Amino acid sequence: MNSKKAHVFFDLIVIATIAALVAWYLYDAYSASSHIINLILVLPLSLIILSLCIIEFINRCKDNDPIIEKLEPVSSVVPVICLFILYITSLAWLGFDVGTSLFIAAFLWLHGERRLIWVLAYSIAFGFLVALFFSSMLPYPMPMLILPSQY
């Protein structure tokens, strides 16, 4: 599969996913209550989106020579997304202070920063100072590993 065909294929998957999500949402809303108050916006809106998805799906299938803009390679974005997912899912037990410092250090290392002292100094200083600032400003406790949760 060449890159153009792959792009169109994934484009079709995105359209189909949106349509599937909308259909599921409509079903969920209808199952919860079929009263007009519950469906006054959801029903017409869902039907419009589904119709638009069908039209766009057909258009994309018919388009033999689609124009595709230059895009960033997926291989360079996926590691960043994985790191971001790890950062957020670990916040509950690593805390904002350590979790943020580790995330920034890992990101810098991944993107070619090899000055170890610089990586450590920046990530720890940023992570801890911002965590300190927010925890002293916010009226509720923040998950922390080393710093106090609330001031």
Place this chain on the structure above:
Amino acid sequence: MIDIIALQAGLDLLFADYSTWLIVVPGILIGLLFGAVPGLQISMAMAIFLPMTLYMDFIQAMLFLTAIFTGGSFGGGIPAILMNIPGTSSSIATTFDGYPMARKGQHNLALGIALGASTISVIVGYILLLFLVKPISELVLKMGPAEMSIIVIWGITLIASLSGQHVIKGMIAGFFGLLLGTVGYGEAGVARGTLGISYLLDGIPVIPAMMGMFAASELFRLVNTKYLVDDSAARKVSISKIFSGFKSVIRYPWVLARGSLIGVLVGAVPGVGSSIANLLSYIQTKRKDPDPDSFGQGNPTGVIASEAANSSSEAGSMATLLALGIPGGGATAVMLAAFSMHNITGGPQFIREQTDIVYAIIFANFGQAFLLIILGLMFIPILANVVKVPMHYLIPSVLALAIFGSFGLTGNLSGPITVLIFSLIGWIFKRYNFSVAAAVIGLLLGGMAEESLIYSYQISGGQWSYLLERPFAILMLIMLMASLFGGRLVKFLTKKVNVNV
């Protein structure tokens, strides 16, 4: 229209003691800081510093709180321009052209324009308030669900105009956003689309979703970029360019006037306020512009339209607070708390009996606008240095900041998780040409659209004739139609006349 004696008394209140003004500078700085840091809200700043106002007299307390409000209204535009993160929902439209300007190396100009538009429109807004405080409050009382529905529909029309070349995909994105805006408990008392997750019962947190869609998804796309601005010569922070941007605003008096008027009128509507005002001003400016396609590509007029409306909406929300005692949003709700802490009740009686205080508050805001110019010109050059930071430092720092901010908004990990999910959706949408801006607008308006539709349906009993009983709604509908199709109709008619001749 203006009570001269009360005006004199108001000015005496303001200038009798210089110490009254001492609290304005810290107020503006607090507002700037809370507005500029994504996730810290103006209302949060006001709530945190509210207890301090116990030790102030009422005028000082109002000056301090409105200074935070004024500083914060402008501050929200700074991350919108530099990082594509709308600090508040009232800065969404600022990202549309502000961020592309920053990417083109016009960050100095964009920030100067934002400051100019904000300060001038604060002044224009309060001048309007000075003359129109009573008519505005009467207008607000006439706003029923039918009128609210029309305002929301007006906002939704922006979805189509933001779709760009991929119209159907833009509409899918916008309507999908609208649908997502209805997730959670509806008016029928049943939960929809929550997947059993209790965090979703109140709906999707809009600002964290916005942060994910706009900022985080854009940062993913920039992972291979060295700097936010490619050209090293354009990365300089230049006070003269910021100042020239500031001055350039006066070349667009109609954009400023339209934005300010929309800001005051829509800002006065409780619950709608500045979130929609900036979008309406942006749509109207785009429609009137001879080159509408340049919007979204870094057109300075787009920044002026958005900033003018969101800053002047402060005056609109103050009109509702002072004249009716109704808070239009979080910030004015905190002000209402300050009212009660000083045993004062807003409303028609307050306007009638304490007109001098109302005038003092209005004139204080003129002074605050001038102070904001000075403080803004000092503050912006420091923040503009963001463009000099290498992207591999900027990306994780801004992502982390968005996560802290989203936690600050929700008070639990649902905020960061929302940012994560919507950053992925935003990245996929951008990659496959679904308009992210349209999706965000939909998300913002979804709940409001459903609520106003239901109320209209309940009041009208499903009868369209109800609309005919609401002359104000008909007038708004005509204005909406004229703004949508007026230009095309005139073109069509002129063409026909020319053919016949």
